[in-house]
Amino acid sequence: xxxxxxxxxxxxxxxxxxxxxxxxxxxxxxxxxxxxxxxxxxxxxxxxxxxxxxxxxxxxxxxxxxxxxxxxxxxxxxxxxxxxxxxxxxxxxxxxxxxxxxxxxxxxxxxxxxxxxxxxxxxxxxxxxxxxxxxxxxxxxxxxxxxxxxxxxxxxxxxxxxxxxxxxxxxxxxxxxxxxxxxxxxxxxxxxxxxxxxxxxxxxxxxxxxxxxxxxxxxxxxxxxxxxxxxxxxxxxxxxxxxxxxxxxxxxxxxxxxxxxxxxxxxxxxxxxxxxxxxxxxxxxxxxxxxxxxxxxxxxxxxxxxxxxxxxxxxxxxxxxxxxxxxxxxxxxxxxxxxxxxxxxxxxxxxxxxxxxxxxxxxxxxxxxxxxxxxxxxxxxxxxxxxxxxxxxxxxxxxxxxxxxxxxxxxxxxxxxxxxxxxxxxxxxxxxxxxxxxxxxxxxxxxxxxxxxxxxxxxxxxxxxxxxxxxxxxxxxxxxxxxx
Numbered sequence: 001x002x003x004x005x006x007x008x009x010x011x012x013x014x015x016x017x018x019x020x021x022x023x024x025x026x027x028x029x030x031x032x033x034x035x036x037x038x039x040x041x042x043x044x045x046x047x048x049x050x051x052x053x054x055x056x057x058x059x060x061x062x063x064x065x066x067x068x069x070x071x072x073x074x075x076x077x078x079x080x081x082x083x084x085x086x087x088x089x090x091x092x093x094x095x096x097x098x099x100x101x102x103x104x105x106x107x108x109x110x111x112x113x114x115x116x117x118x119x120x121x122x123x124x125x126x127x128x129x130x131x132x133x134x135x136x137x138x139x140x141x142x143x144x145x146x147x148x149x150x151x152x153x154x155x156x157x158x159x160x161x162x163x164x165x166x167x168x169x170x171x172x173x174x175x176x177x178x179x180x181x182x183x184x185x186x187x188x189x190x191x192x193x194x195x196x197x198x199x200x201x202x203x204x205x206x207x208x209x210x211x212x213x214x215x216x217x218x219x220x221x222x223x224x225x226x227x228x229x230x231x232x233x234x235x236x237x238x239x240x241x242x243x244x245x246x247x248x249x250x251x252x253x254x255x256x257x258x259x260x261x262x263x264x265x266x267x268x269x270x271x272x273x274x275x276x277x278x279x280x281x282x283x284x285x286x287x288x289x290x291x292x293x294x295x296x297x298x299x300x301x302x303x304x305x306x307x308x309x310x311x312x313x314x315x316x317x318x319x320x321x322x323x324x325x326x327x328x329x330x331x332x333x334x335x336x337x338x339x340x341x342x343x344x345x346x347x348x349x350x351x352x353x354x355x356x357x358x359x360x361x362x363x364x365x366x367x368x369x370x371x372x373x374x375x376x377x378x379x380x381x382x383x384x385x386x387x388x389x390x391x392x393x394x395x396x397x398x399x400x401x402x403x404x405x406x407x408x409x410x411x412x413x414x415x416x417x418x419x420x421x422x423x424x425x426x427x428x429x430x431x432x433x434x435x436x437x438x439x440x441x442x443x444x445x446x447x448x449x450x451x452x453x454x455x456x457x458x459x460x461x462x463x464x465x466x467x468x469x470x471x472x473x474x475x476x477x478x479x480x481x482x483x484x
Contacts, residue, residue, distance in 0.1 A: 011046040011139060013072035013100070014038050016054050017079070017086045024057020026475050027201050029210040029259060033106060034078045035188030040132040043186045046139060050192040053090075060089055068097050073142055076127075076135070078106040079116075081225070081390050084411045088120055095122035101142060105131045108411070110229040111392045114163045114170045119412060126163040129229055130178055130215070132185065134161035178231055182215060183241045190253050200259060201476040202312055202352065202381065204287040206468070208257035209249060213242050213275075217263055219293070221318075222328045222394040223356070223387065226263060236268060239275040243282060250284055258288040263316070265290035266297055266305070273301075276308035287311055294340035295332050302347040312350040312380070315340060320373025321366040324359050328395070334373075341377045350380040357446070358387035358427050358439040360398060367434075367442045371449055384446040386427035386439045404429050406436065451477070 016031040031052050038048045049070070053063055067075075075094055079087045091102050104116060105127035113128055127134045141155040156164055161176035179185065195207045214237065215230040249255040266272055279286070289312045290305070297313070315337070319325050322334050344351045353374055357367045374382050389396040389405055399405035406428045407413065427436040450456070464470050 009047055010049055010070055010072040011074065012038070012041055012048045012135075013067070013070050013075045014048065014050045015067075015075065015077045015090065016050070016052045017077055017083045017090050018054045018057065019080075019082045019086065021063075021086050021089065022057065022059040025054065027199050028055045028197075029200070029208075029261070030188070030190065030193055030195070030198055031078065032188055032210055032212055032261065034076070035190070035192060036185060037076070037105075037131055037135055038192055039186045039189045041135060041139065042189065044136055048192075052193055052197070054083075055194075055197045060093060063090060064093050064097055067094055071098065072100050074103060074139060075100045076103045076105065079104055079108040080106060081108045081111070081411045084108055084116065085414055088116070088122075088412075092120055092122040101125065103127055103135070103138065105135075107225055107229050108391070111225050111390065114172055117163065117165060117170050121165075124164060127161055128163065128172075129161055129175055131161065132179065134159060134176055138162060178215070178233075178235070180235065182235055182237045187245045187248060190249060190255075195253055195255075199472070200257075200289075201472050202289065202350070203257050203472060204311065204469075205257045207253060207255055208259065209253075209255050210259045210261050211242070211245060212261050213237050213265070214262050218267075219264065219331065220329050220394070222398065223359070223390070224263075225390040225393050228392065234264070234267060236271055239271060239278050242275060243278040243284070246279070246284060246286060247282060250286065256286050258286060260288060260290040263291055264293055264296060266292040266301055269296075269298075269301055273304055276304040279308045285309070289314065291316065293332065294336045297340055297343060299343055299346070302343055302349060306347045306349055310349060312352060313344055314352045314354060317353045317374075318356050319359065319366070320355070320370035324361055324366055324370075327360045337373075338377065341379065345378065351377075352381040352383065353377065353379045355382060355384045355446070356387045357384060357442050358429050358431065358434070358436070360395070360402075360429075360431075362387075362431055362439075363434050364438065364442070367439075367446075371442075371446045374446070374450055375453075379450075382446070382450050384443045384450075386436065386443055387429055389428055399429055404431055406430055 014034040014037065016034055034050055038050050042048050077087050077091060087104060094100065095102060101124045102122060103125035104123055109126050110128045114126060117123055117126060125138065137159045141159065156162060157173060160174050163172045190209060195209065198208060199206065200208060214234055216232060216234045217226050218232055218234050246258065286309045288309050290310060291314045294315055317337055318328060318330055325332060341351050355370055355374060389399045391411065400408060410428045427439045430436055460473065
């Protein structure tokens with residue numbers, strides 16, 4: 001970890017909290033959200049530091065031993081919904097230990113807005129939606145201030161995208177306009193983290209990093225909460241800007257493995273063509289993985305991305321039942337899934353299929369249908385998980401209306417991670433005739449039926465190309481089957 005500033009003159013300390021305090025994940029990617037924020041503020045002249053406590057697997061006491069040596073004006077904690085409880089614990093411990101303003105942000109805050117401020121007095125600010133400009137303006141307000149005085153409040157009410165308390169009243173300012181030109185943002189500075197900490201279960205080479213080329217998604221899948229932060233309009237970085245970042249990390253950090261985290265990476269075919277051409281023009285020999293929908297790949301596109309270094313596509317299939325796909329607004333058809341996988345195989349691109357069990361209308365029979373479908377596709381990997389209704393998604397609102405949600409504030413409580421492993425933390429939709437416990441059992445059954453086939457095991461063994469790949473396969477197996 002690079003100390004961008006020492007504790008005595010630090011403007012901002014960014015904390016990425018663990019999902020479960022004291023538990024180190026087997027595989028993880030750099031925290032791009034806070035790296036974007038930290039790099040933006042660093043470019044504006046602020047002294048910043050990033051600590052990824054998720055990848056380190058620290059306990060609360062270990063976290064506090066580290067944080068107590070810092071003296072930041074502002075401490076920022078990023079929150080995905082499963083991290084809400086650990087974020088609260090860290091925020092309250094930090095507030096007791098050091099003198100600092102505390103702000104929270106991230107997808108969970110964009111979905112729930114001021115809700116978390118009602119649970120604690122330790123948090124001073126919440127930043128919703130895209131945070132770069134909001135944090136910059138907030139810091140300009142806080143410079144030279146020790147506490148939230150009335151005069152400061154007058155400044156704060158002008159900061160769009162900010163939520164704060166004033167005389168115990170929670171004030172939510174107007175939302176901020178989303179960033180139109182993503183090329184204006186500096187690249188995430190990998191020098192702020194220990195890049196050697198990160199790994200992926202399907203990595204070809206290390207070190208690796210993740211990247212995002214866009215913000216926003218035009219689709220309306222009922223379970224997805226991405227729109228709350230980045231909206232429904234897709235905004236793309238220019239292909240040249242993306243390859244500039246690839247090249248910088250290639251030469252600066254030896255990065256030859258990239259995981260593109262965009263949920264619809266191939267949605268714009270002209271953009272993909274230019275990106276691949278630019279990678280080729282600069283003669284960058286990289287391996288990369290992307291996520292996409294089955295209705296946004298074709299023969300020509302797959303040929304282009306394969307030539308540019310793509311060796312795996314993660315397809316968000318979700319279910320093998322057309323009824324379930326329709327229920328979650330996926331807007332894809334079963335034959336499209338079959339054709340997409342066949343096309344990938346034609347171009348020697350591996351496929352990882354993502355499935356969820358426990359969606360509206362799910363029964364044991366439709367879950368079994370998904371398992372059979374996954375086995376029939378010839379996928380290289382699958383990831384089955386239990387469906388989770390994230391706050392303020394269409395799925396969540398449906399669950400509340402139909403009285404199948406186990407607890408409206410499930411994410412604010414410590415819940416045993418019964419699903420463990422690389423899957424989601426826990427299901428929360430108690431469907432009629434198919435409760436959460438049965439959904440979890442079905443996910444474990446899916447793992448056994450897919451991965452413990454003689455033909456599949458033989459194929460995986462024959463495809464091992466290095467000791468590192470063998471090590472990752474063993475780690476993956478332990479994670480999937482034992483959660484350890």
